Amino acid sequence: MKDLSMHIMDIIQNSVRAEASLVELKITESQKEDLFSISIKDNGFGMSEEVLAKAIDPFFTTRTTRKVGLGLSLLKQNAEMTGGKMEISSKVGVGTELKATFSHKHLDRPALGDIAGTMVLLVGANPEMDFVYTHITDGGEYIFDTKEVKEVLDDMPVSDPNIMRYLKEMIKENLNTL
Amino acid sequence: MAKVKSLADLKKIKEELHAKMDLREKSNDPDAQVQIKVGMATCGIASGAKEVMEFLIEATAKRGINSIVTQTGCMGYCYAEPTIEVTMPGKEPVVFGDVDLKKADEVIEKYIKQGELVDGIIPVNYKTIDNN
Numbered sequence: 334m335k336d337l338s339m340h341i342m343d344i345i346q347n348s349v350r351a352e353a354s355l356v357e358l359k360i361t362e363s364q365k366e367d368l369f370s371i372s373i374k375d376n377g378f379g380m381s382e383e384v385l386a387k388a389i390d391p392f393f394t395t396r397t398t399r400k401v402g403l404g405l406s407l408l409k410q411n412a413e414m415t416g417g418k419m420e421i422s423s424k425v426g427v428g429t430e431l432k433a434t435f436s437h438k439h440l441d442r443p444a445l446g447d448i449a450g451t452m453v454l455l456v457g458a459n460p461e462m463d464f465v466y467t468h469i470t471d472g473g474e475y476i477f478d479t480k481e482v483k484e485v486l487d488d489m490p491v492s493d494p495n496i497m498r499y500l501k502e503m504i505k506e507n508l509n510t511l
Numbered sequence: 512m513a514k515v516k517s518l519a520d521l522k523k524i525k526e527e528l529h530a531k532m533d534l535r536e537k538s539n540d541p542d543a544q545v546q547i548k549v550g551m552a553t554c555g556i557a558s559g560a561k562e563v564m565e566f567l568i569e570a571t572a573k574r575g576i577n578s579i580v581t582q583t584g585c586m587g588y589c590y591a592e593p594t595i596e597v598t599m600p601g602k603e604p605v606v607f608g609d610v611d612l613k614k615a616d617e618v619i620e621k622y623i624k625q626g627e628l629v630d631g632i633i634p635v636n637y638k639t640i641d642n643n
Contacts, residue, residue, distance in 0.1 A: 334557050343556050350584065404553040447561075454564055458551075458582040485522045489529070492579075494572035499515045499524050506516045 334407060336446025337371065343404045344373050344431060345455055349462070351377025353428065358452075359467045360445070362437060369417075369435040369442060380423040388421060408433055415439035449504035452477065456500065457492040466504075470511040477504055545578040545623055546598040547571070552585035558592035559611065566612050567595070570619055578623075588633055597622060606633040 334340050341358065348356045353375035361370045380388060384395070391406040409419040415436040423429040435442045452466050456479055466477040482491065482500065489496060515521055549555070549564040564580060571578040588594050591608025597618060598604040607618055608631055621627040 339556050339561065342551070342561060343553050346551055346556075346582075346584065407553070450565060451561065454561060454582070457568070458564075458580075481518060482521065485518050486525055489525055492581075493528075494568050495528055496525075497568065499521060503515045503517070503521060506514055 334411075334443070336443045337411075338446035338448040338451040340404075340408045340411070340433075340443075341371060341373070341448065342451045342455065344408065345375075347404065348373070348375035348377050348429070349455075349459055351375060351379070351429065353377035353462065355463045355465070356455075357465045357467070359469070360448070361469045363471050364437055365471055367437045369437040370432060371434075372430070372432045374428065374430040376428040379425040379427050379429055381425055385421065385423050389419075405431075411435075411441075411443060415442045449501045449508065452504060453497045453501040456482075457497045460490055460492045468508060468511065472511045475504075475507045475511060477507070543577060543600055545571070545576060545600065546596075546604075547578060547580045548583040548596040548598075549580065550584070550586050550588075550592060550594040550596075551582040554585055554589035555592045555594065560593040563593045563595065563610055563612065563615050566615050567619075570616065571623075574619065574624075576619070576623060591633060594633065599623065599626070607631045608633045 334343070345356055345358070355376050357372075357374045359372040361368065361372075389405045389409055391403050405419070405421070412419045412433045412435055416439060417434040417436060419431065419433040421429065421431045448468075452464065456464055462479075464477075464479045468475045479491065486496065491497070491500070515524055547567055549560050549567065551560050551564070564582065567580045571580060583596070586594055586596070586606065588606070588608055593610045594606055594608050595610050595615070595618070596604050596606045605622070607614065607629070610618065610631065614629075614631055617629050621629045
């Protein structure tokens with residue numbers, strides 16, 4: 334994966350497959366504390382203890398189209414390369430929570446990349462789902478909440494290409510102020 | 512147009528777009544739309560599916576193609592990612608592999624607009640991509 338936003342896109346696909354109606358993404362970056370963390374929480378099916386135990390095994394997947402499942406193991410590897418770690422907790426019928434932490438200043442930490450574009454693609458491709466994206470830095474906090482966005486847009490779909498373009502711009506502009 | 516920085520700005524934009532949107536909404540019959548699914552599993556994302564999906568959304572809108580671009584999971588063709596499945600109204604879906612931005616442009620211009628087949632079609636030996 335080229336950057337962390339791609340990992341995020343990939344991990345959230347698991348929430349989509351788990352039929353989550355709400356996904357909460359929280360990115361915390363602190364240069365003071367040398368911390369970069371990504372937390373993804375959904376209210377999807379969740380995983381049994383048995384599946385959870387195998388989830389980070391690259392040769393385990395619940396898909397039937399192929400025999401490998403690299404998404405979680407790649408993120409874990411990336412986190413551990415910087416001295417960080419990845420943890421997952423899950424409960425059947427409640428949902429799943431994943432947290433990956435990285436050393437902020439570590440040379441091997443991938444850049445965040447185009448997180449605004451990633452969020453907007455997720456929102457546009459899954460208009461029935463809600464997403465809350467919180468980004469916290471030493472300089473402040475920004476929250477992008479699709480429930481608020483949908484309220485403003487009323488009957489206009491979030492999947493409209495014009496709306497997606499403006500949403501991306503809005504997220505970018507706000508992140509630039511942090 | 513000033514930049515959209517807040518929900519208030521978004522609301523203003525929405526008002527401006529509304530009249531145009533109404534017209535488009537009326538033609539949102541799924542059977543009349545070109546449906547494009549982009550494979551967005553780990554294999555697809557790592558191969559550039561995000562850029563391809565962004566391009567398809569922008570390009571089909573700009574070129575006035577009545578389409579819906581969405582995402583799907585792994586179709587099992589990891590060796591040929593990024594993959595896209597295109598369903599023209601009334602036709603069987605066709606899966607294209609190794610779709611970079613140039614190929615995506617070619618699929619729009621030749622297959623979607625003119626109905627011509629282009630290189631990169633993955634042979635139809637799959638049942639469905641909805642159950643992955």
